[in-house]
Amino acid sequence: MKNWTKGIFAAGIMAAAMFQSASAETIKVGSKNFTEQFILAEMYAAVLENAGITVERKINLGGTLIAHQALVAGEIDLYPEYTGTALASVVKGEMSTDAEKVYTQVKDFYAKQFNLTWLKPSGINNGxxxxxxxxxxxxxxxxxxxxxxxxxxxxxxxxxxxxxxxxxxxxxxxxxxxxxxxxxxxxxxxxxxxxxxxxxxxxxxxxxxxxxxxxxxxxxxxADDKGLFPPYYVAPVVRQDVLMANPKVAELLEAVGTHLDNEKMRVLNAKVETDHEEAKDVAVEFLKENGLLPK
Incomplete structure (x- = not known):
């Protein structure tokens, strides 16, 4: 009986280790259904792959609620989201023009309700x-x-x-x-x-x-002269279990955001929509130009 119990215990440890290893090795990157999301998701995927992490792309899932539900269900591990969009569509909180207030409200709600982490926002305020x-x-x-x-x-x-x-x-x-x-x-x-x-x-x-x-x-x-629209800063939203299993993920993704702003994003969007370049190629080129990928 004792040997049988030890065997079950050992098998349990091995299974847990295999699960942790799998989640550490493969990360599912998702996006919503428009050009900017495709580019951002490809940037996230590229920096993770460059760090030796296997990535599964699940690009073009659909609208906000579809992407959010996929994240909560574990069908994806992360995707780019906008603070104001999350406030309006998921949190359904009070509208505010205070960027820090909106970010904190969204971040706290997602952590408590869904075990999801909002990383640091980028310079993109896509209002x-x-x-x-x-x-x-x-x-x-x-x-x-x-x-x-x-x-x-x-x-x-x-x-x-x-x-x-x-x-x-x-x-x-x-x-x-x-x-x-x-x-x-x-x-x-x-x-x-x-x-x-x-x-x-x-x-x-x-x-x-x-x-x-x-x-x-x-x-x-x-002009939104009465302040209807909140700030819409984009940030990676990631499952907490993924961040625990992959400690370097947060730093890698946040580094991408430090190089982005509205003007740069407009240029990148135009490359895909008017020059008909692939979102992946546009993303990789930008990352190389900014020292986030080797040339």
Whole structure:
């Protein structure tokens, strides 16, 4: 009986060691379903691989809640997320324009509720930007969201699948600005909204601060004069068990963020969307240029 018990105990230790070794050797990197996410996920994957860690890529999972659920379920081990998006879609907390307050609120909630860790945020603050065509802005004297609210019932809004339900989406525009639109048209891909604006299929769209299109398609971003939108700093969100098994992961991922800001991200996004380069190639080139990968 004693030998049998020892055998079971030894087998248990071996199984635990094998599990820990597996989680230390393979990390599943995920992303949401747009260009910036693809590039960031490829950056994370590349620095991990350069450190000798085997990576499984699960790119283009879907929207925020799909990626979040995959992380909680262990289908992925990490992905890039935005503080304001997490606050609105997952935490469902009080909106704030204080970047540190939003980050702390999100970080604490994820740790307690999901055993997930928000690492240090990057320099990318990819906030929502509401845009209109230049001619629409001129015809209606639009400079701010307060101006937009005065004529919103005559305009068609185009946005992503999450925007009608998010606290910082259509409900927020109604709550803070009393803005209601003639119609809402949903677009699966971000770039399609800008095409629809250009083709006059819609009049207003929600974009993001790092979208290259805003500066190149005669679009006017409207000022959020009442502070609806929170900060949207991007950071890696990682399962706590993965960080415990792989202590160097946090340092590797956070190093990527120190080299990024909105202007650099716009350039990287444009390389993929206008120059048709692969997200992986763009990511690796950037990492090499900034000394995070050997040339």
């Amino acid at each position: 929502y930007v509401i845009v209109v065509r230049q001619e629409t802005a001129q015809a209606n004297n639009l400079k701010s969201l307060s101006d937009l609210a005065k004529v919103s019932k005559t305009l068609v809004f185009g946005g992503g699948a999450e925007f009608p339900d998010r606290a910082d989406g259509l409900p927020g525009l109604k709550r803070v600005y009393d803005a209601e639109f003639k119609e809402f048209k949903q677009f699966a891909k971000l770039g399609l909204r800008y095409d629809a604006l250009e083709q006059k299929d819609i009049d207003v769209a929600n974009g993001a601060a790092t979208d290259w299109q805003i500066g190149s398609k005669n679009l006017v971003p409207l």
